[in-house]
Amino acid sequence: MNIFRKSLFLLFFLAAYVLSASVDAPDTFDPLTPEQRAALAAQEKMKSILEIYQKVKIPKRIFWFTFIGIWVTFCIVTTFLYLKKSANTQEFKFKSKTMTLVVAGTGLVFVVHAMATEALVPYYPCFLRVWIGYIALLLFSVSLIVRAINYIAQVRMIRFKGEISNLLTQVDSAPNESEKSGLHKTYMDKGVIKRFFRLIVNSQYSEDIDDKQAELQFRLTVNNRVLDLLRSRNYAILCGIxxxxxxxxxxxxxxxxxxxxIPVSFSCKSGITTPVLPLYIILCVVVVLMLPLIFLCFGFTDAFGMQIELLVTMIMVLILFTAMILYNELAPPTALMYATGYVFIMPVFFMQQFFLIAYPLYKIYKIGGHSLSGGSADRSGVAVSTRKEQFEGLLAYPAGFTRLSQAALETFCPENIEFLKDYQLLKFKVCSLVVSDTNNSNVPEDEGQGSMAKTQISDSIPSLKHETEDDENMRHSSLLMGTVDSTGTSEVDMDQLIGGELVPPLPITIPEAMYKMGLMLDLHLINDTEGKKERTTPKMTLIPNKLKDDxxxxxxxxxxxEALLAVNVPVKVSAPIEAAIKNEKYTLGMYDEALDEVLNSLYTNTYPIMLKTL
Structure with a gap:
């Protein structure tokens, strides 16, 4: 009986289980495969994305396509005007036109690509992301690094030129080799790595004159090689690679x-994926290289806004490029329908166009740079003539000359100021030598203004020492040592010399000064004693032998x-000077054309910058 009951209970339990399984089976049975379920989930996700897309599609397209039209027009117009108005200025003397066009062009292409992506997402072709977006961004980043290195090399060259001028005034007081300790370790004894490290971080020079000269020559050599490597042709080759x-x-x-x-795909991920990983790595390496360049750009100034533009652009690239990557990687798809990570990086290109093109164009118009080169602003020539007279008057005003010197530093041409100082000093040497030799040899003096002028200059020189003509081989022994004056005229007060208290001021040339001071007859008499009998114009008059070395x-x-302080003069000016040097036919006016070129450069490019700072 018990066995029967147990069997009946077990049978009842099995029947209930089978009945419940048959009832629940339709609800738990899933005919879909895992792939089908994933596709269904993707469709549901895409459905929510498309709902947002349909909601924002029209406003986004109107906004971004309008923005594209405005921005393209703005870039083309400002770039065209900038290239036109800066043609006769020093803008492209230190800002490569090739670099400017490449950077502006790649920036415009990337911005148009980014705006089109924002307008059409999620239906923007994925292949354009790597064929346009990343190529343009990579070219822009490489160009930015090249421009930063080029800028650092240029402004350091300015410092080197200033240090050269200071060094040339110190060489005479340098101790002899016999006075130095034999245990002294010179700069050239340092390792190559250490020398390059000192160059990169711009370490202080040694107090030893010879060491300072050696290090300065090393830095100049390396700096010139860097500038040679960054020429427009080499930059174009790098961009091609x-x-x-x-x-x-x-x-x-x-x-x-x-x-x-083919077929076009629209389903690429906005973040980092395996195919685009190499480009991301290259971009990150290039961006990281900007960090040391940012610090190396500090401490310099220029009149063209190059430092500000580079610093702001590099810092923004570092910050906003990181923000773009993080946003594209972490933002949900629904958020990407409103904006992708491109909205973070686009301000870099907006700021670049402003600093590189628009703001310099504004400054050219503001300072009137276009009218200085013969524009239509002063058709009568009266205003230009007045400005020219003001500039020439400034050359004879020591305080104004100092302001012009500062402006020359900011426009990367301090060698022009050094040229004017040394030209005025050379004028002083010529006049003082003629007066001194005339007095010593009791040559009869003309009465009147010439006699008074000679008396004034004679009184202003307590003691004049004159070098005899050195051997030709000794002249070429050392470039630095050979450019240092050892006649004692370095003690002449430069303010008095610039102000015209000793000799006529600039822009009066050496022949004009000799003629105005009535010293031409005395010069002819000195030349007669040296066997130079020919008579010609003051400009073509030969100088005394004692002045050849100067x-x-x-x-x-x-x-x-390859002069250390070479001024920018055309070949038609330098060639006659080189021929005169080669033939040892030194004349009073052999440097007059070079003086005109230097003065014109200062008037056209530096003087407007100085006026702006007043």
């Missing part, structure tokens, strides 16, 4: 399904092709 590499990577990406060109040093310092 970067373009080939990036295009090759992009072509490889098209083998991935999400980046096919005229040669002036050539080595400013005119020679």
């Amino acid at each position: 970067v373009l080939v590499i990036s295009v090759s990577i992009s072509a490889y990406f098209t083998t991935y399904e999400n980046y096919h060109i 005229f040669w040093k002036f050539y080595v310092k400013f005119i020679q092709e």
